[in-house]
Amino acid sequence: MTSSLSFGIGKIAVKLKRYSLIMAVALALCISSCNSENQIDSTDSSPNEIATNVEQKNSKKKVVTTFTILADMARNVGGDKLEVKSITRIGAEIHGYEPTPSDLTQAQDAELILYNGMNLERWFEQFYKNLGDVESVLLTEGIEGIPISEGPYKDKFNPHAWMSPKNALIYVENIRKAFVKIDPANADTYNTNAEAYSKKLQAIDRKLQEDLARLSPQQRYLVTCEGAFSYLARDYGLKEIYMWAINAESQSTPKQIQNVIKAVKANSIPTVFCESTVSSEGQKQVAKETGSRFGGNLYVDSLSTKDGPVPTFIDLLQYDAETITKGLLGK
Numbered sequence: 169m170t171s172s173l174s175f176g177i178g179k180i181a182v183k184l185k186r187y188s189l190i191m192a193v194a195l196a197l198c199i200s201s202c203n204s205e206n207q208i209d210s211t212d213s214s215p216n217e218i219a220t221n222v223e224q225k226n227s228k229k230k231v232v233t234t235f236t237i238l239a240d241m242a243r244n245v246g247g248d249k250l251e252v253k254s255i256t257r258i259g260a261e262i263h264g265y266e267p268t269p270s271d272l273t274q275a276q277d278a279e280l281i282l283y284n285g286m287n288l289e290r291w292f293e294q295f296y297k298n299l300g301d302v303e304s305v306l307l308t309e310g311i312e313g314i315p316i317s318e319g320p321y322k323d324k325f326n327p328h329a330w331m332s333p334k335n336a337l338i339y340v341e342n343i344r345k346a347f348v349k350i351d352p353a354n355a356d357t358y359n360t361n362a363e364a365y366s367k368k369l370q371a372i373d374r375k376l377q378e379d380l381a382r383l384s385p386q387q388r389y390l391v392t393c394e395g396a397f398s399y400l401a402r403d404y405g406l407k408e409i410y411m412w413a414i415n416a417e418s419q420s421t422p423k424q425i426q427n428v429i430k431a432v433k434a435n436s437i438p439t440v441f442c443e444s445t446v447s448s449e450g451q452k453q454v455a456k457e458t459g460s461r462f463g464g465n466l467y468v469d470s471l472s473t474k475d476g477p478v479p480t481f482i483d484l485l486q487y488d489a490e491t492i493t494k495g496l497l498g499k
Contacts, residue, residue: 228249228250228251229250229251229279229280229350229351230250230251230252230253230277230278230279230280231246231250231251231252231253231278231279231280231281231282231347232252232253232254232255232274232275232278232280232281232282233252233253233254233255233281233282233283234254234255234256234262234281234282234283234284234288234289234292235254235255235256235260235262235284235289235469235470236254236256236257236258236260236470236471237330237469237470237471237481237484238254238282238283238284238307238330238339239252239253239254240471240480240481241336241339241340241343241365241481242282242343242347244340244361244365244481245340245343245344245347245358245361245362245365246347246358246361247357247358247361249347249351249354249357249358250347250351253274253278255267255271255274255275255295256470258470258471258472258473259444259445259470259472260445260469260470261445261446261469262288262289262469262470263288263289263290263414263415263469264290264291264415265289265291266291267291267295271295272295272298272299275295275299275302276299276300276302278299278302279302279303279350279351280302280303280304280305280346280347280350281296281299281302281303281304281305282304282305282307282343282346283296283304283305283306283307284306284307284308284327284329284330285306285307285308285327286308286313286324286325286326286327286329287321287324287325287327287414288327288328288414303350305342305343305346306342307339307342307343308327308329308338308339309338309342310338310341310342311329311335311338313325313326313329314326314398314399314402316395316413316414317413318413319412319413319414320415321413321414321415326395326396326398326399326413326414327414328395328396328397328398328399328414328468328469329399330481331396331397331399331400331468331488332399332400332402332403332404333369333370333372333373333376333485334373334399334403335399335403336369336481336485337366337369337370340362340365340366340369341362341366343362344358344359344361344362368482369482369485372482372485372486372489375489376404376489376493377404379489379493380404380405380406380493380496382493382497383493383496383497386435386436387438387496387497387498388405388406388407388496389406389407389408389409389435389437389496390406390407390408390409390441390492390496391409391410391428391431391432391437391439391440391441391451391454392408392409392410392411392440392441392442392443392451392466393410393411393412393420393441393442393443393446393447393448393450393451394410394411394412394413394414394415394443394446394468395408395410395412395413395414396410396414396443396466396468396469397410397466397468409428409431409432409437410428411424411425411427411428411450411451412424420447420449420450420451424450425450425453425454428440428450428451428454429454429457429458432454432458432460433458437458437460438460438461438495438496438498439460439461439462439463439495439496439498440454440455440458440460440461440462440463441462441463441464441465441466441491441492441495442462442464442465442466443465443466443467443468443469444465444466444467444468444470444472445468445469445470448462448465461495463491463492463494463495464491464495466487466488466491466492467484467487467488468488471483471484
């Protein structure tokens with residue numbers, strides 16, 4: 169009995185040694201892999217260059233924005249001098265977003281937070297109170313707001329000011345000034361980047377004016393789900409019809425759908441649109457019952473993924489401008 173027990177214990181000890189050896193090897197491989205992933209490639213770099221790269225990476229100031237479009241603007245102005253992060257993710261609905269603990273953690277070590285205001289980020293005020301000592305900048309400062317004429321936000325400003333290229337230039341200027349203030353050492357970079365980016369926005373502005381000038385007065389109706397194009401409509405001489413003013417929770421009630429159907433029929437509007445972050449079913453019903461076309465989804469509150477149609481804000485403006493003009497011209 170004793171020898172059998174000893175033999176059994178011996179077998180267990182051998183297995184434990186083998187298991188310990190396997191675990192040790194696995195741990196070593198894991199540590200090696202992790203270290204290699206975190207190391208800077210030094211094949212063609214001197215020790216001084218490696219140290220400089222590490223120092224530059226660690227010295228970048230961090231900027232946080234409330235949504236992806238502002239983040240893209242900020243990256244174009246900041247270039248490689250700043251680290252820019254967006255709180256909301258691609259495809260998220262901004263108005264009623266519910267921040268997570270990780271969102272708060274991400275923003276707490278930021279040098280600056282950029283937000284839109286105008287009742288867009290309803291969650292931002294409480295979120296900002298929890299951040300502590302982080303500077304914030306309102307990017308719609310200097311923009312003439314358009315009051316909402318109906319609904320729970322009546323007489324408050326429509327928040328979608330960035331959807332007009334003319335207003336986008338004001339956003340860029342506010343971003344430039346904010347970056348120069350927090351990082352004056354790189355002011356030349358921010359000034360140069362902002363100027364180059366503004367020229368791209370100005371080119372879209374000119375093209376949009378030229379394309380929309382081809383529309384007759386009867387064609388100048390822009391029908392959407394959300395009233396997200398008020399600034400674009402004002403700046404380019406369009407008449408706006410929508411189901412609800414702002415906020416996705418108000419979408420596609422039977423009354424709203426019927427109101428749009430009546431307006432489309434009364435004005436013989438050829439094409440209707442919706443937005444990418446909300447359901448388009450109501451607008452498709454409008455198209456079916458009026459004989460108009462559903463012109464597709466426009467992008468407003470969020471960029472797409474890199475392989476999508478609007479991975480950048482410039483792409484978004486160009487995509488929407490082309491979709492709108494083609495739809496209104498009946499192409």
